[in-house]
Amino acid sequence: MFVIIADQVDSRHDRDHVDEAIGMLTARFGDRLVLPPERTAGDELQLLVADGATALAATLALLRDDHWRAGLGLGAVLEPLPAGVREASGPAFIAARAAVEAAERRPLRCAVRGDAGAEDLGALVDLLLAQRSRWSAQGWELHDLLERGLTQGEAAAQLGITPQAASKRARAAGLRVDAEARAAIGRLLDDRAGAAADSGEAPTGVAGA
Template sequence: MFILTIDQKASRTGSDLIPDALAEFARLAPAHITAGPERTVGDELQLATDDAGTALRIILHATRTQHWSTGVGLGEVETPLPASIRSGRGPAFIHARAAVDRAKSDPTRVAISGGPGATDAEALVRLLIDVRDRRTDKGWQVSDALAEGLSQQEVAQRLRISAAAVSLRARAAGLRVEEQAVPALVRVLAAADAQAGA
């Protein structure tokens, strides 16, 4: 199981982002979220998923805005999960708490704890986040448009630039690197979780 504990950064000096985040995280993969998302304490939310792809999707979404520190706990939980994730128990919850505390002091804003595979998974996820953190607004424009299913030609028409310019932006944004990395990272996360639960 993947327990994600997501804490709002600088919440005392900014607005409460939790209500919008709850809706957004629930929208990302409703079929694979087994508990939550739910506000747990103050400026923090938590959710559980048994799907590595969903966990990675939420990690990448949370770290993109730089408003959140994300801790991921791997391993077993007591089942059945309670109606409120705040009552959840088990090693994965403990690992998630330790991970979010480490994430707060890391430039990538993410940490993964639990089992022997967590260190490798964390290192590789942080590499991808570092690539994404270097992406410019123009790079994100292309990334978001392609994620909608548009072709490069359609992206060029929308942005009123040439198809060659779209290709250049995509290359500079590391979109091909991310496209290749995501399936591999899903497998790494799934293997790490399986090891943690063994």
């Protein structure tokens, strides 16, 4: 499974964003979560996810604004599961704690931890984040419509632009590459989490973050 721990950046000089982040995650991913997000300590939240695609999507959603750093931990979770994520435990939670601590020192505010191969996946997530950091507001606007299931033509009509202009926006942002990369990373996360759970290997620490 996958545990996401997100910690608010510079919370001493900003208002609390935990409740709105929990609302966003619940609205977007609620039926795909094993245990829904909860505030765990002060300005921190935590959630449990069963599949790599959802874990990646939730992590990217948190990191879309500058309020959060996020750690994604993969591995086994002790069962039976409790009613709330704050009472859950297991290697995936240990890995997520190491990941969010590592994320504090990373420029893109994200880290992946689990078994020995998990950090390699973190580098791929960094590539996605670096690419997205260059998107224009128009690129994000088109991305959001496509993610809602609209075709590019339908998105163009809603934006009041020509299909050719929408295609140009999509190419400029690399939206197709982004979507294909997210699908591939999601599959790799599933493979890595399964390997970590089967091996029983202890989560890696924060060294080398």
